[in-house]
Amino acid sequence: MKYNLRMPAVADMERHAKKRIPRFAWEYLSSGISAELGLQRNRTHLEDVQLWPRYLTDVGTIDTSCDLFGHKYDLGLGISPVGLSNMMWPTAERELAKAAQAANIPYTLSTMGTTRLEEIAKLAPDVAWYQLYVPRDREVMKDIINRVKQAKYKALVITVDIPVGAKRDKELKNGLILPFKYTPRIVGQTLRCPTWLMKTLSQGIPRFINLEPYGDLKNIKHLSEFLTQFFMSGVTLERIKEIRALWDGPLLVKGLMCQKDIQQCHEIGIDGVVVSNHGGRQLDGAPSSVQSMQQLDDKLKSDLTIIMDSGVRTGLDIVRCKALGAKAAFSGRSFLFAMAAAGDDGGRQVIEIFRDEMTRTMQQIGCTQFDALNDSWL
Numbered sequence: 001m002k003y004n005l006r007m008p009a010v011a012d013m014e015r016h017a018k019k020r021i022p023r024f025a026w027e028y029l030s031s032g033i034s035a036e037l038g039l040q041r042n043r044t045h046l047e048d049v050q051l052w053p054r055y056l057t058d059v060g061t062i063d064t065s066c067d068l069f070g071h072k073y074d075l076g077l078g079i080s081p082v083g084l085s086n087m088m089w090p091t092a093e094r095e096l097a098k099a100a101q102a103a104n105i106p107y108t109l110s111t112m113g114t115t116r117l118e119e120i121a122k123l124a125p126d127v128a129w130y131q132l133y134v135p136r137d138r139e140v141m142k143d144i145i146n147r148v149k150q151a152k153y154k155a156l157v158i159t160v161d162i163p164v165g166a167k168r169d170k171e172l173k174n175g176l177i178l179p180f181k182y183t184p185r186i187v188g189q190t191l192r193c194p195t196w197l198m199k200t201l202s203q204g205i206p207r208f209i210n211l212e213p214y215g216d217l218k219n220i221k222h223l224s225e226f227l228t229q230f231f232m233s234g235v236t237l238e239r240i241k242e243i244r245a246l247w248d249g250p251l252l253v254k255g256l257m258c259q260k261d262i263q264q265c266h267e268i269g270i271d272g273v274v275v276s277n278h279g280g281r282q283l284d285g286a287p288s289s290v291q292s293m294q295q296l297d298d299k300l301k302s303d304l305t306i307i308m309d310s311g312v313r314t315g316l317d318i319v320r321c322k323a324l325g326a327k328a329a330f331s332g333r334s335f336l337f338a339m340a341a342a343g344d345d346g347g348r349q350v351i352e353i354f355r356d357e358m359t360r361t362m363q364q365i366g367c368t369q370f371d372a373l374n375d376s377w378l
C-alpha cells in the first residue's frame with residue numbers, strides 16, 4: 001500500500017483533520033450552509049447509486065486514464081478549487097499542485113488562493129487549471145486572464161454559482177473574519193494545534209496575493225465587503241462570451257446544474273461544465289450533482305465534457321460519477337482533509353487511496369477501461 005494504513009480512507013483523514021487544525025479552519029472547510037441538508041444530500045445521493053457487477057471478464061489489467069481536452073490524465077479524478085487552502089495546511093496549494101503533477105491529474109487553483117498563480121503553474125506545468133471568480137472591472141478581468149495565459153495554465157474554469165456571498169452561520173459564530181483578527185477565541189483555537197501553528201508561523205498568514213495588484217487589500221476593514229464590490233454579482237452569458245473571446249484554451253463553467261444553463265453555455269462554445277453545487281455551501285435547497293446529472297439529456301452529456309463534483313469521497317464515487325455520464329469526478333474537501341491530516345504528504349496519499357479504490361471498483365464491476373464506463377452499469 002502506498003498510503004498510511006492508519007488512514008486508509010478519506011473518512012479517516014477527515015476525522016484526523018478535525019483534531020489537527022483550529023476550529024475556525026475546520027468549520028470553514030467542513031461546513032455546508034444553513035441546516036446542511038445539501039451537504040448530506042450530496043453524500044446520500046451518491047451512496048444510492050448502485051452498479052451492476054459483471055463477472056466472467058479478465059480484469060488483470062485496468063486502464064484508469066481519462067482524456068480531458070486532448071490531455072491524457074492518469075485518473076478520472078481532479079482537484080477542485082478551494083479558496084484559502086493554505087489556512088487548512090500552510091503549504092497546501094504548493095503541495096497539492098506538486099502531487100497532482102506527479103500523479104498526472106488536474107489541480108485547480110482558486111482565485112481566492114494565497115500562493116502566486118505563476119508559482120503554481122511552474123510547480124504543475126502539465127496539469128494546472130485556473131478558477132476565475134469574475135471581477136466586475138473588465139480591465140482587471142483581462143489582466144488576470146492574461147497572467148493565467150502567460151503562466152500557461154491548461155484550462156480556465158469560470159465559477160458562476162456565487163451570485164451572492166453565503167451566510168454561513170458556523171463561520172459567523174466562530175468569529176472567522178478576514179483579514180484575520182487575533183481575538184482571544186482565535187488565538188485559543190490556534191494554541192491547541194501546535195503542528196499547524198508552527199507551520200503557519202513559518203509560512204506567514206495567508207494573503208490573497210493574486211488580487212493585491214488590484215486593490216489595497218492590506219488596509220481594508222471588511223474583506224467580504226471588498227469582495228462583493230470586486231466580483232460580479234451574477235455572471236452573465238454576455239460576460240462569459242467575452243471571456244470566450246479572450247481565452248482560446250479549454251474553457252469550463254463551474255456550478256451549473258440546470259439543462260437550460262448548460263445548453264446555453266454549450267451554444268456559445270464553452271468546452272466543458274463542472275456540475276456542482278459548490279459542495280453544499282451556497283444553497284441548501286439545491287439538488288445534488290447526482291440529481292442534476294440524472295435530468296440532463298444524453299445528447300448534451302455526449303456533446304460536452306461534463307465534470308462532476310460535490311460529495312466525492314471514494315474511488316467508488318468516481319466510478320459512480322462516470323456511470324452517470326461525467327467524464328471525470330473532482331473533489332475539494334477530500335484533498336484538504338488529507339493535507340490537514342497528513343501534512344505535506346497528504347495530497348500524494350489521498351491520490352493513492354482514490355487510485356486504489358477506483359481500480360478495485362472497476363475490477364469488481366468488470367470494467368477494464370475508465371473511458372468505457374457508462375450508464376449500462378447503473
Ligand SMILES: Cc1cc2nc3c(=O)[nH]c(=O)nc-3n(C[C@H](O)[C@H](O)[C@H](O)COP(=O)(O)O)c2cc1C
Nearest residue numbers: 029080081082083110159278279310311331332333
Ligand atoms: C472551503 C471551501 C472553499 C471553496 N472555495 C472555492 C473557490 O474558491 N472557488 C470555487 O470555484 N469553488 C470553491 N469551493 C467549491 C469546490 O470547488 C467544490 O465545488 C466543492 O468543494 C466540491 O465538493 P466536496 O468538497 O464535497 O468535494 C470551495 C469549497 C470549499 C469546501
